[in-house]
Amino acid sequence: MSLPIYATTGQKIWYYSFRVIVGLILFFLIAPIIIIIPLSFNAENFFTFTPKMLALDPEGYSLKHYRDFFTNPDWIRPLKNSLIIAPFATIISVSLGTLAAIGLSQSHVPFRRGIMAILISPMIVPLIISATGMFFFYSQMGLWMEQTFGISKSLSGYIKVILAHAALGIPFVIITVTATLVGFDQSLTRAAANMGATPTVTFFRVQMPLILPGVISGGLFAFITSFDEVVVVLFVGAAAQKTLPWQMFTGLREQISPTILAVATVLVGISILLLATVELLRRRSERLRGMSPS
Amino acid sequence: MAEQVLAADGTPLKASLNRALRRQKMRALLLIAPLLLFIMLTFIIPIGQMLFRSVENQIVGDTIPRTVEALDSWDHDADAVPPAPVFDALAQDLMVAVELKEHTRLGSRLNYEMSGISSLFRKSGRKVDDIGEVYTDQFVALDPAWEEPATWVGLLADPKWIAAREAWDGTGDEPAFIMSRAAKTVLPQTASIYADFARVIQTEDNDSPAEEEPWHVVYLALYNDLTANPSLEVTGPLSGLVSSAATAVPSFETEDVVATFEGFDDDWKNPEVWETIYTYSPAYTNGYFLNSVDLQKTNEGVAWQPENEQIYLTLFWRTMLMSMTITISCILLGYPVAWMLANLPARKANMLMILVLLPFWTSLLVRTSAWKVLLQNQGVINDLLVWIGFVADDNRLALINNATGTIIAMTHILLPFMILPLYSVMQTIPVTYLRAAKSLGATNWTAFWRVYFPQSVPGIGAGSILVFILSIGYYITPEIVGGTKGVFISNRIAYHISSSLNWGLAAALGAILLAIVLALYWAYDRIVGIDNVKLGG
Numbered sequence: 011m012s013l014p015i016y017a018t019t020g021q022k023i024w025y026y027s028f029r030v031i032v033g034l035i036l037f038f039l040i041a042p043i044i045i046i047i048p049l050s051f052n053a054e055n056f057f058t059f060t061p062k063m064l065a066l067d068p069e070g071y072s073l074k075h076y077r078d079f080f081t082n083p084d085w086i087r088p089l090k091n092s093l094i095i096a097p098f099a100t101i102i103s104v105s106l107g108t109l110a111a112i113g114l115s116q117s118h119v120p121f122r123r124g125i126m127a128i129l130i131s132p133m134i135v136p137l138i139i140s141a142t143g144m145f146f147f148y149s150q151m152g153l154w155m156e157q158t159f160g161i162s163k164s165l166s167g168y169i170k171v172i173l174a175h176a177a178l179g180i181p182f183v184i185i186t187v188t189a190t191l192v193g194f195d196q197s198l199t200r201a202a203a204n205m206g207a208t209p210t211v212t213f214f215r216v217q218m219p220l221i222l223p224g225v226i227s228g229g230l231f232a233f234i235t236s237f238d239e240v241v242v243v244l245f246v247g248a249a250a251q252k253t254l255p256w257q258m259f260t261g262l263r264e265q266i267s268p269t270i271l272a273v274a275t276v277l278v279g280i281s282i283l284l285l286a287t288v289e290l291l292r293r294r295s296e297r298l299r300g301m302s303p304s
Numbered sequence: 305m306a307e308q309v310l311a312a313d314g315t316p317l318k319a320s321l322n323r324a325l326r327r328q329k330m331r332a333l334l335l336i337a338p339l340l341l342f343i344m345l346t347f348i349i350p351i352g353q354m355l356f357r358s359v360e361n362q363i364v365g366d367t368i369p370r371t372v373e374a375l376d377s378w379d380h381d382a383d384a385v386p387p388a389p390v391f392d393a394l395a396q397d398l399m400v401a402v403e404l405k406e407h408t409r410l411g412s413r414l415n416y417e418m419s420g421i422s423s424l425f426r427k428s429g430r431k432v433d434d435i436g437e438v439y440t441d442q443f444v445a446l447d448p449a450w451e452e453p454a455t456w457v458g459l460l461a462d463p464k465w466i467a468a469r470e471a472w473d474g475t476g477d478e479p480a481f482i483m484s485r486a487a488k489t490v491l492p493q494t495a496s497i498y499a500d501f502a503r504v505i506q507t508e509d510n511d512s513p514a515e516e517e518p519w520h521v522v523y524l525a526l527y528n529d530l531t532a533n534p535s536l537e538v539t540g541p542l543s544g545l546v547s548s549a550a551t552a553v554p555s556f557e558t559e560d561v562v563a564t565f566e567g568f569d570d571d572w573k574n575p576e577v578w579e580t581i582y583t584y585s586p587a588y589t590n591g592y593f594l595n596s597v598d599l600q601k602t603n604e605g606v607a608w609q610p611e612n613e614q615i616y617l618t619l620f621w622r623t624m625l626m627s628m629t630i631t632i633s634c635i636l637l638g639y640p641v642a643w644m645l646a647n648l649p650a651r652k653a654n655m656l657m658i659l660v661l662l663p664f665w666t667s668l669l670v671r672t673s674a675w676k677v678l679l680q681n682q683g684v685i686n687d688l689l690v691w692i693g694f695v696a697d698d699n700r701l702a703l704i705n706n707a708t709g710t711i712i713a714m715t716h717i718l719l720p721f722m723i724l725p726l727y728s729v730m731q732t733i734p735v736t737y738l739r740a741a742k743s744l745g746a747t748n749w750t751a752f753w754r755v756y757f758p759q760s761v762p763g764i765g766a767g768s769i770l771v772f773i774l775s776i777g778y779y780i781t782p783e784i785v786g787g788t789k790g791v792f793i794s795n796r797i798a799y800h801i802s803s804s805l806n807w808g809l810a811a812a813l814g815a816i817l818l819a820i821v822l823a824l825y826w827a828y829d830r831i832v833g834i835d836n837v838k839l840g841g
Contacts, residue, residue, distance in 0.1 A: 021748070032644045035637045036659045039719060042674035043666055045684065049677065057677040058684050106339040113335025118328055125336060127829075132347050134825050136777020138794040139351065139814045142801055146357070147350030177346040180339065238667045241779050245801070258669045262676055262784045271677065274670040281665040285658070288665075 043278055050075055050271035057268065075272035085269065088257040095168065095243075095253060096236040099175035103232040106176075107183030108225050112217070114184070115191040126184075133181035141245040144174050148246045164250045171247045175239055179232030186231060190224025190295060223295035227288045234284060355818070358811035361589040364581070367410040368397035370496070372585040375578075384575040391561040391572075392528060395435040396497045399521045402429045403504045416806045417591065417600070418580045420571060428568040436524030438559040443523055446552050449545055456522075457514045459542050460487045460498050469514065478512050490536050493525040524561070527553060592812035616796070616813070623792045626711060627775040633715040634722040634771050635764060642726035642763070647735065664720035672781050675713040679703040679785065705787025713785050718774055722767040729763030762831065769828040773821055793817055 013025050053072040054060050062070030079085050110129065114122065132140060148170045155166045194217070202212040218225075240255035247253070254273065261270050311320040365372050370393035378386040401407035411425030443450040457466065465482035472479055481502035487495045501522055502513040509516075530536070530546075530553045538546040565572040583601045584591060591601050598614040599606050608614065641660065645653045663671065678684050686700045695701055703709055733756065741751035779794040786795070793813060800810035 024748075028640065029644075032640050035641050036656065038637070038716065039641075039663050040659050042671060042678055042716060043663055046670070046674045046677065049684075056682075057680060058682060058687050102342075106342055110336045110339035113332040116328060116332040116335075118325060119332045119336070120329055125340060128348065129339065129343055132343070134773070134821065135351065136779075136794060136817060136821055138777060138779045138797050139354070139818050140347065142797060142810060142814050143347075143351035143354035145354075145801060146807075147353055173346045177343060180343060234665065234667075238669070240669060255667065255669045258673060259780065259784070262669070262673055266673075266676065270673050274667070274673050277667045277670050281662065281667065281670075285661055285665045289661075 046271050047275050047278065050268070050275040052268060052271075055268050057266075057271075075269045076276075078267075078269045079272045079276070082269070085254075085257060085273065088252045088254045091251055092237055092254040095171050095175060095251070096233050098172045099179055099236040100229050100233045102172070102176035103179035103183050104225060104229045107180050107228060107232075108187050108221075111184050111187035111191060115188055115194070117196075129184050130181045132178045137239075137241040140174075140178070141242045144242060145245040148174065163248070167248045167251045171243050171251050171253075174242050174246050175236035176232075178239060178242065179235045182231035182235060183225075183228035186228035187221065187224045190221045193295075194220060221295075223291040227291050230284050230288055234281075237280075351818075354811050355815050356811075357808055358592050358815050359588045359590065360808065361584060361591070362587045363410055363413050364585050365587050367401050367406050368394065368581075370394075371397050371581070375582050375585065378578070378582070380579075385562070385573055386578055388560075388562050389528075391565055392524060394565070395432060395561055396493075396500075396521045396525060398425075398429060398432045399435075399519055400497075400500045400504060402432055403508060412805070414580055414584060416595075416809065417584060418576060421577060421580065424569050424571045424577065428565065428572075431568055432521075433519065435561060435564055436520030436522070436527075436559065438557060439523040439527045440520045442552075442556050443526070443549065446549060447545060450523075450549075451517060453514055453516055453518075455542065455545070456498065456518055458540070459538065459546070460484060460491070460495055461513075469512075477510075478506060481506060481513055486539065490533075490538055491526065491529045493529050494522060497522050497525045524559075527556065592808040593815070595809055596812040596816060616793075619791075619793050619796055620816070622707075623776050623794075626707060626790070626792070627772050629711055630714050630718060630775045631722075631768050631771045633711065634719050635768060637715065638719055638722035638726055638767065639760075639764075642723050642730050645723070645727050646730035646733070660720050660723050663716070664724075668717065668780060671717050672713060672784050675709070675716065675781075676704065676784055679709050679712065704785050705790070707786070707790040709785035709787070710782045710790035710792075713781050714775055714778060717781060718771045721770050721774060725766040725770065726760065726763040729766070730760055733759045765831050766828065769824055769831070773824050773828070777817065777821060 013022065017025065048063070049057065049059070051071040051073065052060065052063065053070055053074065060070055064070075113119065114126065114129075119125070152163075152166045152170050155161055155169065156163060161169075198216055198220070199212050202216045203209075207215065238255055240253070240259050243251065243253050243256055244259070247256070254277075258270055258273060261267055309317040311317045313320070371390060374390040374393040375386060378390060398407060401410065407425050407429040408422070411422040414425075415422035440450075449455045460483060462482040462484040465479060468479040468482075481499065483495050483499045483502075498513075498518060501518050505511045505513050505516050526549075530550045534550050534554070536546070536550060537543065562572075571577050579602065589601075594601060594606060595609070596616050597620075598609045598617045600609050641656075645656055645660070648656065680686070681700050681702070681704070683703075685703065686695070689695045689701065690697050703712070737755050737759070738751050741755040742748070746754065776792065777794055778792055779798060782791045783795055783798070786792075794817070797810045797813050797817070800806045800813070
C-alpha cells in the first residue's frame with residue numbers, strides 16, 4: 011500500500027495522516043509500558059518526572075527502588091513464592107495438556123467438541139467466578155489434606171494454589187499444542203512404527219522433537235498465566251502463599267510505593283524475553299514443518 | 305451375494321476395521337482422560353458447587369426445624385404473629401442452636417433479607433436458657449425425682465443404650481444416646497428436644513445425659529406433652545411418676561412464652577420478622593437470584609426492593625454499558641492498526657506486531673500500575689496537560705477512580721485481543737479486490753465501505769465478542785482504577801465473598817454473569833470456532 015506517484019494531494023494527506031493515526035494508537039499501546047521504565051529510576055518517591063530527571067541530571071536518577079525490591083522481605087518472599095508456584099503449575103499443565111492434545115488430534119475422538127469445551131473452560135469463565143468456586147472447594151480440600159495426610163497448613167496452601175494455577179494454564183497448552191499438531195504429519199509415526207519402533211520410542215524420538223516448539227510455547231503461556239495471576243491466588247491462597255502480583259495488587263490498592271515501578275520494569279524485561287522466545291520457537295516450528303516463516 | 309472380504313488373520317475385514325477404530329478411539333480417550341479428570345476435579349466441580357450455593361438454603365430448616373414445622377399451621381391472615389406453639393418450638397430450637405453456637409450464623413443469614421434479625425437472634429440467644437424454668441420448678445416441687453438425670457434416662461432412653469452404656473469401659477466416647485421408640489410416640493415433643501439435649505451434651509460438652517439435668521425447655525416440652533394428652537400412659541417403673549405429673553399439670557402456673565420472647569426484644573412482635581423466617585424456611589430458595597436483580601420475596605409474592613437498595617440492575621447495566629464502550633473503543637483503535645499490519649510488507653509488519661504483542665505479554669498488573677501512575681491527579685498525563693496549558697493547575701482532570709479510568713485502562717489492556725483476530729481476518733482479504741473496485745470507478749471510501757469492510761466484519765465480530773467476554777468479567781483493573789463509579793459486577797461478587805460474607809448472593813450474581821459469558825462464548829464458537837483461537841499471532 012505504498013503511495014503511487016500519481017496520487018492527488020488529498021490522497022497524500024490521507025496517506026500520511028492515516029500513518030500518524032496508527033502511530034498514535036501504537037504509541038498509546040506501548041507508551042504506558044515504556045514510560046514506567048525511566049520513572050522506576052526516580053531518585054524521589056514521586057510518580058512523575060521530577061525537574062532533575064527532565065534535565066537529565068544524573069542526581070535525579072537512582073537505583074534505590076530496585077535495591078528496595080531485592081532487599082525488602084515484603085517483596086522477596088512474594089518473588090520466591092511466585093518462583094515456586096509457577097514452575098510446578100507449568101509442569102502439571104504441560105504434561106497433562108500435551109498428552110490430551112495428542113489424544114484430541116487423533117482422527118476419531120468421540121465427543122471431541124464437548125471435551126474441548128470443558129478443557130478450554132478455565133480460559134472462558136471469568137476469573138472472579140473461577141476464584142469464587144475454587145475458594146469454597148479448595149478450603150474444604152485443604153482441610154481434608156491436612157487431616158488425612160497430616161501435612162502442614164503452608165504445604166497444603168501451596169498445593170492448592172499450584173493445582174488452581176495448573177487448571178488455569180491448561181487451555182493455553184491445549185491450544186498451542188493442538189495448533190502445532192495440525193501441521194504434524196501422522197504418516198511419520200506410521201513410518202516409525204513400520205520400522206519397528208514401539209509407541210514410546212515413536213513418541214519421544216519422532217513426535218516429541220517435532221512438536222517441542224509448540225509444547226514449550228504452551229509451557230511459557232502456562233508459566234506466565236500462573237506468574238501473572240492474582241485473582242485466584244487472592245481467594246485460594248493464604249498470606250504464606252502471597253505471590254508477586256498479589257503483593258503488587260495490595261500495594262496498588264492500599265499504599266502505592268514507587269518500588270512497584272521497579273518490579274514492573276523487571277516484569278516487562280521478563281515479558282520481552284518470553285515474547286522473543288515464543289517468537290523464535292514459532293519460526294523454528296514452522297521451519298521444521300516445512301512452512302516458510304512469515 | 306458378494307464374497308466377504310477377509311483380513312490377514314481370517315476375520316471379516318469390516319469387523320477387523322471396526323475393532324481397529326474402536327482401539328484408536330480408546331487410545332485417544334485414554335490420552336485425554338487424565339486431563340479431563342484433572343479439570344473436572346480442580347475446576348468444573350468447584351464451579352458447580354459454587355453455583356449450587358446460589359439456591360441452597362438448608363441453614364434455616366436445619367437450625368430451627370421445629371419452628372419451621374410449626375409455622376406451617378400459622379394462618380397469615382388471621383394472626384399477625386404466629387401462635388404460641390411456634391414460640392414454644394422456637395424456644396427449643398434456639399436453645400439447641402445456642403448450645404451448638406449456630407444461632408448467630410442463622411441470624412446473619414436472615415439478616416441479608418431483613419436487617420436487624422442478626423441482633424435479634426444474638427440478643428434472644430443470651431436469655432433463652434431461662435425459658436421453661438417455671439415448669440422445672442413445679443415439676444421438681446411435685447417430685448424431686450424430676451431433678452434426677454436418671455429419671456429422664458429411665459423415661460426416655462432405649463434399654464439398648466442403657467445396656468451399652470453399662471458395658472462401656474469408660475475409654476473413648478460414650479455410646480451415642482438412643483431414644484426409646486415408646487417415648488417418641490407417647491411424649492413426642494419431650495423426646496425430640498431431649499434427643500437434641502443428649503446429643504449436645506455428648507458431643508459439645510463431652511458429658512453424659514445420665515449425669516446432667518436437662519434444660520428448662522425440656523420441662524416445657526414435657527408440660528406441653530402432658531397437657532396435650534392427659535391420659536397418656538407410660539409403662540415401666542416410672543409410670544406412677546408420670547401419671548401423677550399428668551394429673552397435676554392442669555393446675556400448674558404457666559409461662560407465656562410469647563410474652564417472654566417479646567420481653568427479649570419487641571421485634572418478635574413484628575410480623576415482618578416472621579414473614580422473613582417463613583419465606584426463607586424451605587431448603588432451596590430462589591431468593592438469592594431475586595435479590596441479584598433487585599427483587600425480594602415477600603408473603604405477597606415477588607416485589608421490588610426498596611428504592612435505596614436497588615443496586616444490582618444498575619450494576620449489571622453499567623457493566624454491560626462499560627464493556628460495550630470498551631469494545632467499541634477497541635474496534636475504533638484496533639481497526640486502523642490491524643489494517644496497517646495486514647497491508648504492510650511482512651518485514652515491517654512483524655516489527656509493528658512486536659508493539660502489539662509486547663503489551664499482550666506484559667503482566668496485567670504492570671499495565672494496571674502504569675495507568676494508576678499515569679492517570680493520577682499529580683501523574684504524568686495531568687502534568688503534561690498542565691504544561692501545554694490545556695488545563696489549569698488547580699483544575700486537573702479526574703482521570704482515575706471513576707469510569708473514565710476504567711475505560712482508558714481496560715481499552716489499553718484489551719486492545720491486543722481486538723487487533724489479533726482482526727489482523728488474521730484482514731490478512732486473508734486479497735488487496736486486488738480494492739484495486740478492482742477502484743478501477744471500476746469507486747471512490748476510496750466506497751471501495752473501502754462496500755468491498756473491504758464487509759469482508760472484515762467476521763474479524764470485528766470475533767474480536768468484539770472476545771473483548772466483551774473478557775471485559776465483563778474483569779476484576780483487577782476496575783478494582784484499582786475504578787473507584788466506586790467505575791466498578792463492575794465482579795467487584796461486587798468479590799465484596800460479597802470476602803467482606804459481607806453473603807455467599808449465596810455472590811453465587812447467584814456469579815451464576816448470572818457466567819450465563820451471560822457462556823451465551824456469548826457459544827456465539828463466539830458459532831462464529832469463529834474455539835479451535836481457531838490464536839495466541840500471539
